[in-house]
Amino acid sequence: MRSLSIDTVEDQTSALFTVGPGSLHSTMTSLVGGLRMAQEFKHQPVLRDEVTELFTPVPTGVIVDATLGGAGHSEALLEARSDIGILGLDRDETALRAAGRRLGVFGSRVVMQHARFSAISGIVEQGRQGVTPWPHVSGTDEPLGVAGILADLGVSSPQIDSAERGFSFSQDGPFDMRMDESQGMTASAFLDQVTLDELTAILRENGEGRFARRIAKALLEARPVSTTQEVVDVVDRAVPKANRRRGHVASRVFQAFRISVNSEMSELSTLLEAAVGLLIPEGRLVVISYHSGEDAMVKHLFRSWQAGGCTCPSHLPCVCGAVSLGTVLTKRAVVASDDEIAANPRARSARLRCFEVAS
Numbered sequence: 057m058r059s060l061s062i063d064t065v066e067d068q069t070s071a072l073f074t075v076g077p078g079s080l081h082s083t084m085t086s087l088v089g090g091l092r093m094a095q096e097f098k099h100q101p102v103l104r105d106e107v108t109e110l111f112t113p114v115p116t117g118v119i120v121d122a123t124l125g126g127a128g129h130s131e132a133l134l135e136a137r138s139d140i141g142i143l144g145l146d147r148d149e150t151a152l153r154a155a156g157r158r159l160g161v162f163g164s165r166v167v168m169q170h171a172r173f174s175a176i177s178g179i180v181e182q183g184r185q186g187v188t189p190w191p192h193v194s195g196t197d198e199p200l201g202v203a204g205i206l207a208d209l210g211v212s213s214p215q216i217d218s219a220e221r222g223f224s225f226s227q228d229g230p231f232d233m234r235m236d237e238s239q240g241m242t243a244s245a246f247l248d249q250v251t252l253d254e255l256t257a258i259l260r261e262n263g264e265g266r267f268a269r270r271i272a273k274a275l276l277e278a279r280p281v282s283t284t285q286e287v288v289d290v291v292d293r294a295v296p297k298a299n300r301r302r303g304h305v306a307s308r309v310f311q312a313f314r315i316s317v318n319s320e321m322s323e324l325s326t327l328l329e330a331a332v333g334l335l336i337p338e339g340r341l342v343v344i345s346y347h348s349g350e351d352a353m354v355k356h357l358f359r360s361w362q363a364g365g366c367t368c369p370s371h372l373p374c375v376c377g378a379v380s381l382g383t384v385l386t387k388r389a390v391v392a393s394d395d396e397i398a399a400n401p402r403a404r405s406a407r408l409r410c411f412e413v414a415s
């Protein structure tokens with residue numbers, strides 16, 4: 057991983073830049089090609105007030121926004137607390153450009169890095185050792201500890217809405233689906249090398265029970281497939297007429313490809329395993345999931361951290377010596393209100409969970 061000067065951008069996962077007013081200018085002038093998209097980047101942060109409230113009691117420190125996106129959550133956090141800094145990560149450079157414009161006003165309190173969040177341990181270590189920039193809050197000399205980690209999973213509205221990114225089954229575009237366009241395998245290339253059994257299993261894991269094998273077989277037979285419209289047509293033909301609810305099956309198939317192409321489940325498990333060890337006492341981890349598989353992983357891990365690996369029967373006091381890592385603050389997942397869902401339908405599937413590290 058390499059640290060870059062603020063007016064340099066490279067197509068690799070580790071491009072890193074600060075967003076002070078001067079540096080923002082430098083950054084943006086070096087990103088003229090992305091300016092149009094940055095200006096149009098519109099994403100409504102889901103459960104923003106709930107997220108802000110959950111981070112209100114954390115100690116002074118840095119909050120790692122592992123999924124910076126358009127920086128709606130980060131902006132709210134920076135406005136709510138003058139004693140916190142933000143380390144914002146995103147694997148999508150278009151999102152970082154938009155976030156840089158929005159957060160420039162907060163100067164050295166914000167550092168952004170083009171990276172996968174599974175790399176969080178190394179990024180935090182290098183930042184705290186002074187190898188790479190680290191957010192700074194006035195009145196503090198020592199490098200700040202990590203007081204919070206936020207992961208608002210999945211894709212942003214601009215990613216879905218841009219046909220050329222290939223995430224949308226309702227607009228024709230290249231069958232790409234990479235969150236990081238600078239590297240990795242496109243969905244089309246993924247389809248070229250996947251086996252029938254593997255694709256069937258992937259579709260089943262995403263709720264496409266009955267017709268998973270038929271759809272997988274049809275997609276493999278249609279290779280090479282290069283556009284999203286071709287995928288929609290193949291899926292449509294593979295499902296018997298009586299069972300076609302246009303859009304419904306395709307949406308699950310597209311989600312299955314997106315999760316695989318971007319290794320979303322392994323990214324999440326690596327982030328979660330690292331997160332609890334990075335947080336300072338009373339630091340908090342907040343995760344918003346949009347998929348039942350992700351939410352189940354978060355729920356079970358949070359419970360096991362709270363139990364500290366305890367093996368005693370739940371109705372008896374613990375005698376096995378397990379040490380709890382902290383407390384699950386959300387006994388049930390927090391969901392969006394009817395008003396929020398009406399204003400932002402993408403909030404419908406959101407499930408928020410929060411864990412606080414022991415003091």
Ligand SMILES: C[S@@+](CC[C@H](N)C(=O)[O-])C[C@H]1O[C@@H](n2cnc3c(N)ncnc32)[C@H](O)[C@@H]1O
Nearest residue numbers: 101123125126127128129146147148172173208
């Ligand atoms: C739902 S959006 C976040 C929106 C953001 N909270 C806001 O307020 O605008 C999710 C973002 O996370 C990014 N992302 C998803 N998985 C990632 C990963 N493994 N590493 C880094 N960024 C990731 C996506 O590129 C996308 O920009």
